[in-house]
Amino acid sequence: MFILNLHDQTPLYRQLYHQIRERVLSGELPADSRLPSVRDLAAELATSRTTVESAYLELYGEGYIYSKPRSGYFVSALDSEAAPRSLIPAAPRQTPLQDPPHPCAFDFHPARLDPASFPAAIWRRLFLETLRDNVRELTHYDEPQGDWGLRVAIRAYLERSRGVVCDPEQIVICAGLQQSLDIVAVLLKDGHSAVAVEDPGYPLPRSLFRNHGYRVIPLPVGPGGLDLAALRGSGGTVAYVTPSHQLPMGYVMPVANRLRLIEWAATGGRMIIEDDYDSELRYHGKPIPSLQGLRPDGNIIYLGTFSKILSPTLRASYLVLPRTLLAPYHHRFSHYFSTVPLLEQKTLAAFMEQGHWERHIRRMCIICKRKHDALLHALERHFGNQAAIIGQGAGLHVAVQLLGPGPDETELIDRARHRGVRLFPFSATCDVPRSGPPMVLLGFGGMNGDEIEQGVRLLLQAWQSSP
Ligand SMILES: Cc1ncc(COP(=O)(O)O)c(C=O)c1O
Incomplete structure (x- = not known):
């Protein structure tokens, strides 16, 4: 007995195809057993002959069934060891897919570019x-x-x-x-x-x-x-x-x-x-x-x-x-x-x-230098001598050594995320784990000056707040 669900989004012939294929693979329909004629099965399922015919043709094309002239369709002999265990398509998810991760308002990822910069x-x-x-x-x-x-x-x-x-x-x-x-x-x-x-x-x-x-x-x-x-x-x-x-x-x-x-x-x-x-x-x-x-x-x-x-x-x-x-x-x-x-x-x-390429480079250098300087000023303003900046003057990020008592990297990243700030873990760049106060990598390419300023202010809060 096959059941076709009119409310399912899967086409009827595919539903039938899956159900027959499953029974062939499970052995429920033994090798060389005869399938009902197209007309009979269509009548039984109260569906069109085209639906049954399309399902049979697909099964035939893939070798699950074979045909004998004027006798109809029969189940092929399959190597049960080699056959996949179940081919019924997974039941539709009961729980909705989770939303994609919420983008952070202040993303310091080191490899982001200015959203408006692409020519x-x-x-x-x-x-x-x-x-x-x-x-x-x-x-x-x-x-x-x-x-x-x-x-x-x-x-x-x-x-x-x-x-x-x-x-x-x-x-x-x-x-x-x-x-x-x-x-x-x-x-x-x-x-x-x-x-x-x-x-x-x-x-x-x-x-x-x-x-x-x-x-x-x-x-x-x-x-x-x-x-x-x-x-x-x-x-x-x-x-x-x-x-x-x-x-x-x-x-x-x-x-x-x-x-x-x-x-x-x-x-x-x-x-x-x-x-x-x-x-x-x-x-x-x-x-x-x-x-x-x-x-x-x-x-x-x-x-x-x-x-x-x-x-x-x-x-x-x-x-x-x-x-x-x-x-x-x-x-x-x-x-x-x-x-x-x-x-x-x-x-x-x-x-x-x-x-255009060299003009674009010149433009990007101006844009990125502005952001780079905004980051250095924001760090200076908010962290003062609680942070030592390393490797400034180039690229799309700086490394910052945070000084004084504060949380470890995992805790800092977590606290920052709760404030809408995304940090790329510095530890991901270390093959040999390092000890000592956390370093942070601050990419500035994807934020404007105001966002950089606010992001650094929130980062300081994350660094100083109690757990
Ligand atoms: C050291 C380094 N090399 C190369 C790349 C660029 O790689 P791709 O050309 O695959 O984007 C990156 C990107 O962040 C990088 O950090």
Whole structure:
């Protein structure tokens, strides 16, 4: 006996299909037993023949039943071990889905951008022009390394702004750091087994290299960047670093240490992975040239992203491979495809070629510097000497050491959340748990000046309030 529910949103034929399939799989309808004729079952269920026919055809198409000319449909013999246990679709939820987490009014997440900053009008125009001009390209697969025009534009930009010297052949367009490092992890696997990372540092590279079977060696960082003495003694042969704006501490590796690091990589086939993720955003002084620019033929893999200036949801980044890795790259990845949509790549190329990218960087630097200064003033005003700011002057966040008695990190984050303030846990950046008074990472990109001021005031309340 099958039951069709007219009030269910699932189409009637699908309801019937599921019920028959369940009985076939459970053995309730044994192999080779005959199913009722379409006409009989339709009459029994007071439904149309089309409903029954559609259910039978679907079951037939998937091999649950077979047909014999002029005899009707029969149940197929299935391997009961291999069959899924139950295929009745889960009953509709009795409890409603929970609302998505409520966005906090004051979100200090370190990787948010100004909500009004995306150049939507220009992007829309370029996107539509790109669509109009590239209809042919949409019908076939794109170059695996990424759109040539975009790579040419990135090359020119990197040379001008970061001193990176490379050819477009060395550039791979990727859908973010994760994909860039996935490629790097595969390329380095033959000669390397241990990767040194900054601690505290960006957590993604640690997880990624561990997932690829590498030993990850967390090394301390200080105002001079990665601890080079510790690196030399670590046994690591690959070093992942953020020398132009260390995440999370904001340190800038001085040029003398950059040269020492490059020297370290020059022997024994070692490799540096230079993550230059937000070097565009410097608010004082001149940007320090990239490691790659200091030694273009060195063992340096250079990584950059469009997430910090344009949008993290475009998922567009790039990887510059040293020439020595080009042949292994082509060998390993010749059957891969680009993961960044072509229209987006070509829009981005037009955005760069027409000068919008560098104008946008200048605009973002002005906007972000204003927010950065507002944050420093708010910290000064509310916390005074209860907070020491670390790594100011660049990027989208500062690290703050809270001083004096106060709650631990978990308690602080909790108290802040109750006041509408979202904090990213600093401890997530630490591979080796640290003790002592909490540090907080305060990202300012997603808030305006007033919100920053109020957010810091509420943060002080959370820090000082009793539990
Ligand atoms: C150190 C570091 N590198 C790179 C990125 C950017 O990654 P993606 O290009 O995947 O957005 C981030 C983002 O927060 C980061 O903190």
